[in-house]
Amino acid sequence: MYDGVIQDLIDELGQLPGVGPKSAQRIAFHLLAADPEDVKRLSVVLADLKEKVKICTLCGNVAETEMCRICADPRRDITLICVVEEPKDVQAVERTREFRGRYHVLGGAINPIAGIGPDNLRIKELLQRLADGVVQEVILATDPNLEGEATATYLMRMLSPMGLHVSKLASGLPVGGDLEYADEITLGRAFEGRRTLTS
Amino acid sequence: MYDGVIQDLIDELGQLPGVGPKSAQRIAFHLLAADPEDVKRLSVVLADLKEKVKICTLCGNVAETEMCRICADPRRDITLICVVEEPKDVQAVERTREFRGRYHVLGGAINPIAGIGPDNLRIKELLQRLADGVVQEVILATDPNLEGEATATYLMRMLSPMGLHVSKLASGLPVGGDLEYADEITLGRAFEGRRTLTS
Secondary structure (H helix, E strand, C coil), X not given: CCCHHHHHHHHHHHCCCCCCHHHHHHHHHHHHHCCHHHHHHHHHHHHXXXXXXXXXXXCCCEECCCXXXXXXXXXXEEEEEEEECCHHHHHXXXXXXXXXXXXXXXXXXXXXXXXXXXXXXXXXXXXXXXXXXXXXXXXXXXXXXXXXXXXXXHHHHHHHHHCCEEEECCCCCXXXXXXXXXXXXHHHHHHHCCCCCCC | CCCHHHHHHHHHHHCCCCCCHHHHHHHHHHHHHCCHHHHHHHHHHHHHHHHHCEECCCCCCEECCCCCHHHHCCCCEEEXXXXXXXXXXXXXXXXXXXXXXXXXXXXXXXXXXHCECHHHCCHHHHHHHHCCCCCCEEEECCCCCHHHHHHHHHHHHHHHHHCCEEEECCCCCCCCCCHHHCCHHHHHHXXXXXXXXXX
16 A cells, blocks of 8 residues: 555556556556646546547537537538447447438446447437438447347337338458457358359 | 648557557547547646656655655655666566565666767766665666666675665566476576575
């Protein structure tokens, strides 16, 4: 146990995800030895975080203004929506440079064990966005796990009577992976979704 | 790339030791979803860090006052000094509950590649502490690596004319370790430092 502030800092850092007591101590002593300006900047950013970061009123992504950068971009295709669980998933899709539409961030996935039902997600907001008939296609890009699949199935049922084109990201072998090490479910999905190469 | 503050926070967190871009993003979103009080507390502790944490004028350990808790403790044996590299080494020795003397924190080890020579360490302060003849024994507890060994050898030479009892921590097999997996230098040291069991 250290004295006062340094121990407080170690305790606070130890609460962060993926930071154990050893890392917390290492980071604390790093900060103690670091340039005071660097430490101050981190402190200020943390103080600003809750005030400055907003949620985009349209898509639910993180934003600094009423509307996020993507929703505010006039070059985006407004007839296309990609539904994801979290803001970090938006970044993941953006990195592919494959998608030119807008997003809808649900804020999680259906998870009865954690007490998260459809009402806890931004599904009502999605249906409102689809009401005016501008959007033609919805791509479901929830995580390929139990909760994500359940959410996609739920959304599919909600959206099917609306006459939209609804699709889901392909499951299959990851690029650069090894067939031998693929789990049986992934390999099964890869078979199921196989693409015809000859006409 | 995210907008504004959230990206600033990810960038700042990514500078910390052992925190990569993925962890930085995870921590940033954890903080965004966390209780505002928790985030504020971390921000305040960081702001206080440089102001409140002092260096003990006697031993060089981290302290909240002029003198650290250990140096200020009258139950400590003032004839005994354990020399360590960093404040975290003080904590490591304290955890053993084997040592009842005081410490001297050098603030690093001799490392010519990083440009750290004896003058950059608190060696002058150590010699000043030893000048009045109260201290009888000095235990060198620098790290068992190249820089630590070099520092211990340097200190040994400086202290040997002073008529003190100078010792160094034992090198050997770590308790709970496996002889088979010990590196040859450690095993060599264990042979060199073997203890006679029969009289």
